[in-house]
Amino acid sequence: MIAVNGGFSELAGLIGDPTRTEIVLLLMDGRAFPAGELAALVHVSAATMSHHLAILTAGGLLTVLPQGRHRYYQLATDAVAEVVELLGSLGRTPATRDNPLAEARCCYNHLAGAFGVDLRRALELSGLLHVVGDAYELTAEGGCAFLKLGFPHQLLNVRGKVCLDWTQRVPHIGGPMGTAILDLALRQCWVRRTEIPRQLVVSDIGRAVAAGFLAVT
Amino acid sequence: MIAVNGGFSELAGLIGDPTRTEIVLLLMDGRAFPAGELAALVHVSAATMSHHLAILTAGGLLTVLPQGRHRYYQLATDAVAEVVELLGSLGRTPATRDNPLAEARCCYNHLAGAFGVDLRRALELSGLLHVVGDAYELTAEGGCAFLKLGFPHQLLNVRGKVCLDWTQRVPHIGGPMGTAILDLALRQCWVRRTEIPRQLVVSDIGRAVAAGFLAVT
DNA sequence: GAGATCCTTTGACCTGGATCTAAACGTTTT
DNA sequence: AAAACGTTTAGATCCAGGTCAAAGGATCTC
Numbered sequence: 001m002i003a004v005n006g007g008f009s010e011l012a013g014l015i016g017d018p019t020r021t022e023i024v025l026l027l028m029d030g031r032a033f034p035a036g037e038l039a040a041l042v043h044v045s046a047a048t049m050s051h052h053l054a055i056l057t058a059g060g061l062l063t064v065l066p067q068g069r070h071r072y073y074q075l076a077t078d079a080v081a082e083v084v085e086l087l088g089s090l091g092r093t094p095a096t097r098d099n100p101l102a103e104a105r106c107c108y109n110h111l112a113g114a115f116g117v118d119l120r121r122a123l124e125l126s127g128l129l130h131v132v133g134d135a136y137e138l139t140a141e142g143g144c145a146f147l148k149l150g151f152p153h154q155l156l157n158v159r160g161k162v163c164l165d166w167t168q169r170v171p172h173i174g175g176p177m178g179t180a181i182l183d184l185a186l187r188q189c190w191v192r193r194t195e196i197p198r199q200l201v202v203s204d205i206g207r208a209v210a211a212g213f214l215a216v217t
Numbered sequence: 218m219i220a221v222n223g224g225f226s227e228l229a230g231l232i233g234d235p236t237r238t239e240i241v242l243l244l245m246d247g248r249a250f251p252a253g254e255l256a257a258l259v260h261v262s263a264a265t266m267s268h269h270l271a272i273l274t275a276g277g278l279l280t281v282l283p284q285g286r287h288r289y290y291q292l293a294t295d296a297v298a299e300v301v302e303l304l305g306s307l308g309r310t311p312a313t314r315d316n317p318l319a320e321a322r323c324c325y326n327h328l329a330g331a332f333g334v335d336l337r338r339a340l341e342l343s344g345l346l347h348v349v350g351d352a353y354e355l356t357a358e359g360g361c362a363f364l365k366l367g368f369p370h371q372l373l374n375v376r377g378k379v380c381l382d383w384t385q386r387v388p389h390i391g392g393p394m395g396t397a398i399l400d401l402a403l404r405q406c407w408v409r410r411t412e413i414p415r416q417l418v419v420s421d422i423g424r425a426v427a428a429g430f431l432a433v434t
Numbered sequence: 435g436a437g438a439t440c441c442t443t444t445g446a447c448c449t450g451g452a453t454c455t456a457a458a459c460g461t462t463t464t
Numbered sequence: 465a466a467a468a469c470g471t472t473t474a475g476a477t478c479c480a481g482g483t484c485a486a487a488g489g490a491t492c493t494c
Binding site: 251252253263268271285287288 | 439440441442443444
Binding site: 008009011012013014015016017018020021024025079080082083084086087088089090134164169170 | 225226230241242296303304307381386
C-alpha cells in the first residue's frame with residue numbers, strides 16, 4: 001500500500017482498537033484524565049495505556065496537558081466527539097429510550113440527549129435564544145433570564161455551535177455556550193453526573209427549569 | 218475483554234483496515250459493484266476481496282444483491298455514508314477547495330459538495346423548495362419547474378432528507394429526492410462522473426441551471 | 435451436459451501490533 | 465539528596481487477522 005487513502009483507515013484504525021475505544025469513550029464527557037487513572041479504569045497496565053495515548057495523540061484525536069508529574073489527556077476538538085457520537089448512532093435504532101444515555105448525556109463538553117434537545121427547543125420557542133448565521137446567541141431577554149439563574153455575565157455574549165444529536169437527529173447547543181450551559185446545569189443541579197462516564201441524570205429542578213423557559217413569553 | 222463496548226470498536230474496526238476503507242470509499246458513489254470488479258480496483262486477489270466483503274456485510278455496512286453469477290455489493294444505508302463523510306472531514310481543514318471532491322461529489326446516492334449545497338440554497342431561496350418538518354419538499358412552483366426540466370412526474374411528491382455536508386457544514390438534499398435529483402443532474406449533464414469514484418464535475422449547463430433557479434421569483 | 439466465468443471457502447503463511455515486565459526518566463515531596 | 469510517585473521507553477512474547485494459492489460451488493453459455 002503506497003499512497004494512503006485520505007487518512008480514513010488511519011483515523012478509523014485509531015478508534016478501531018477496543019482499548020482505544022474505551023479511552024475515547026471515557027474522554028467523551030469532556031474532562032481530562034491522567035494516564036494512570038485511565039489505565040486503572042480500562043484495566044490495562046500503565047505501559048499499555050501510555051502506548052495507546054501516544055498513538056491517539058499522534059493521530060490528533062487527543063491533546064495532553066502536563067501538570068506536575070501528571071499528564072492530563074483529553075479530546076482534541078469537538079469534531080472528534082461528533083464523529084464518535086455519530087459512530088455510536090450507527091447500528092443502533094435511532095432514539096431508543098431504553099438507553100439512559102439517550103435521556104441526557106455529555107457530548108464532549110456540552111449537554112446532549114433528549115434533555116439537551118428539549119432545553120434548546122424551549123429556549124428558542126420562548127425567544128430567549130435565536131440563531132444568527134450558523135450559531136446560537138442569547139437574546140436580550142435570554143441574557144436577563146440567564147443572569148438571574150447564575151450564568152456568568154462575562155459569558156453572556158458567547159456563541160453556541162449548532163450541534164446535531166445523533167440519537168434524535170435534532171440540533172442542540174454546542175460550542176462555548178454549550179460548555180457554559182453545562183457548567184451552569186451542573187452547578188445548579190439541573191443534572192448530575194453518574195458513575196457511568198458520559199451519562200447524566202436530570203433532576204426535578206432541571207425539568208422545572210426547562211418547563212419554566214417554555215412559560216416565558 | 219468480556220462485554221463489548223457499545224459496538225464502537227467493531228464498527229470502527231470494520232473501516233479501520235486500509236483495504237476495507239478503499240472498498241467503502243468506492244461504494245460511496247452509491248452504485249453497486251460486483252466483487253470481481255472491486256478486487257481489480259483495489260488490487261487484491263478475489264479471495265481477499267470476498268473475505269472483506271463478507272466481513273463488511275456481516276457488520277451491516279454493506280448489502281449484497283445476487284444477480285446471476287454476479288454478486289453486487291453496495292452500502293447498506295445512507296447512515297453509513299454519513300459516517301464515512303464525517304470521518305473524512307476529520308483531520309482536514311473544513312471547506313478546502315484544493316480538493317476537487319469539495320466542489321461536487323456523490324454522497325451515497327445524492328449530490329453533495331459545493332454544488333449540492335448551492336443548488337439546495339438556490340432552490341430554497343427561489344421558493345421552489347421548502348422544509349416541512351425535517352424533510353424537503355418541492356413547492357407547487359418547484360414541481361412545475363422540475364417537470365419542464367425532465368424530472369419524472371411520479372417522483373414529484375417524494376421527500377428529501379436534510380443531509381449535512383461535512384466539508385461545508387451546511388445542509389443539502391438527501392433521501393429519495395436527492396437520489397432523483399442526482400439522476401436528473403446526470404441525465405441532463407449538469408454534472409458528469411469522472412474516473413475518480415465519487416467525484417463529479419459540474420458542466421456549464423449545471424452552473425447555468427443553478428443560476429437560473431436563483432432568477433426565478 | 436461440457437466448459438467457462440464468477441465468487442466463496444479452505445488452509446497455510448506471515449506480519450503487525452497489543453500486551454506485559456522491567457528499567458529509565460522526570461517531577462514532587464521529605 | 466533521597467525517596468516516592470507518575471509516566472514513558474525498551475525488550476520480548478504472542479496472537480489476531482490480512483493475504484494468497486488452490487479447491488469447491490454456483491451460474492451462465494454453447
